[in-house]
Amino acid sequence: MNLQHWLQRIEQQHPKSIDMGLDRVRAVADRMGLGRPARRVATVAGSNGKGSTVAFIEAIAAASGLRVGAYTSPHLLAYNERVRIDGADASDAALVEAFEAVEAAREAITLTYFEYGTLAALWLFERADLDLAVLEVGLGGRLDAVNLVDPDVAVITTVDLDHQDWLGPDREAIGTEKVGIARPWTPLVLGEDDPPSSVLGHAYAIGASAIRAGSDYRFGRDDSGAGAGAVEGAGAGWWWREPGFELALPLPRMAAPAQLRNAATAIAALRALDLDIDDGAWARGVAAAQVPGRLQRFERDGVEVLVDVGHNPQAARALAEWLRAAPAARTIAVYGALADKDAAGVVEAIAPCVDSWHLAGIADAGSRGREARTLAAALANTAAADGSPHDDVAGALSVALAQARTGDRVLAFGSFHVAGAALAWLAAGDSEAGAGGAV
Known part of the structure; x- marks a missing residue:
């Protein structure tokens, strides 16, 4: 079967388009023998800004010479957009091979379209010798298929009212679902200055290291181009800082005001991973990141x-x-x-x-x-x-x-x-x- 045949097949394979829970997808992952998709993993959840934050993380890491895979959803024009390795969309042939691997392992277990695609992406990433895999949550976080993987840093961009039939009636309930991607004693980067108390409470309860915008890291416009620790060639634009570290950066190519916060959140995530990012890569990545359909x-x-x-x-x-x-x-x-x-x-x-x-x-x-x-x-x-x-x-x-x-x-x-x-x-x-x- 070609890719289009596979997509039609997996869309019809499960009686529900959404069936939250990890038992089925974990069982198939175990049968596939899936291990870590990369040496480091960043998982990104949130009501808005997930795709852009993934793009900033991906672009900065790639600009520093790291080998990066990114899994996002949904796609705009072609399914291949969902799986990127070294900045290139997965080929039809690669996706077909991955779907065949999932099909061979699942036997009688039914999977949703998203679950099938997530397992295929993780299978491809594991074989690509990646330094970093960036995984975007599809819906919520706690019961999302992406949450199979224990991240080295978890990111929650924003929490707002969306998918209430599945996640709960208010920000506190929705925050409880999204913070399910956090892990004990690992960094949890929060893109909002004032996240729901459910997010902070769970982080503290499990010992996750919450890194909060407006508190642990700050950012803002700087049209003067001045600033300690300026990245060479960055020019005027905006600044990002945490205690003992500061960047002066060009404005993102993506125009929406929220993109400054998305870029800042991405930088905080990479800093939390303690990756070897060279000085110029911060500016090059911020300037290069682009996602279709965002203004x-x-x-x-x-x-x-x-x-x-x-x-x-x-x-x-x-x-x-x-x-x-x-x-x-x-x-x-x-x-x-x-x-x-x-x-x-x-x-x-x-x-x-x-x-x-x-x-x-x-x-x-x-x-x-x-x-x-x-x-x-x-x-x-x-x-x-x-x-x-x-x-x-x-x-x-x-x-x-x-x-x-x-x-x-x-x-x-x-x-x-x-x-x-x-x-x-x-x-x-x-x-x-x-x-x-x-x-």
Whole structure:
């Protein structure tokens, strides 16, 4: 079977898309004889910022000459994006070989799509002689398949309301699930200045060494370019410091304000691992890190097009902060949301920055998909109540761009499915026109 056949097979192999728990996946991992995926492991959980934080860790370590593997999810355009080794997406052939290894070991045990993919990634990493594996949690942390591996550093970027059906009704309950990736007497890096008490309480209870933003490490903008311990060639931008160590760094290529915190969290994680990172690698890695679909910018006939994966109120608030700082003549939103997301909360957070709405259906997400008219009903009492419904993202984007004038902005956001469809539609247009893409 080719990769597409395998993906179709593993998607249908388990009766549920989500089946939290480690017993089944641990049993298969034992049969596969899986050991450590790398000499050092960093596991990253959080409501928002996981993928970007993984990218910063990966880019800085790679810039220092380390051999790095990264496992992330979901993907935007191709499944291969989920498994990277030395900065390159896994090939179809490598993924097929890994899936065959999982299939041979699982026998009668059923695995979800994510569990299958996690075992395949760990199998590939173990064979790649990696210095560092960076593993992104799929959902929660405590019962996520990634939590099979004992990390050398655990990272929690943020804790906010998301996946409440699975993780609990409030930040404290959700924090309890996410801090399940922590291990006794190992570093736990926290990206928030004020994490839930459940996170701190569990860390202290098991003896994990909590490293907190705003306390154990600090960061901030510095447009002067000054600062003790400046990295050669970093230039003006921002600073990061902990007692006895300081960096002056270039601003990240990724534009959202939250990326400064994600980069700072990544640096704290690498410092906690006590890896041999050369001085210049901090700046080179921060400058090089990039993840598709995070305020990714395009230009179409004088209209700025932004694509962002933000899908919960916390992400929408961060997105609104950027939009306020970079005003356009008009902002036209193309918004789609999965059925289990707080669509009204997202709209409320960003509505002051949006002039008109187009609502896009999501049909490729199985039972979690939501048609545009169903979404419109859920938003009947919000600023998006008059939004035009469209069957899919391509249709919504096409109409939004037709309505836009020079100086306007079109924002496509609300889900990885929306971002992926938008990027595919924009790439198809570039191909047909022979034009350039992102700016």
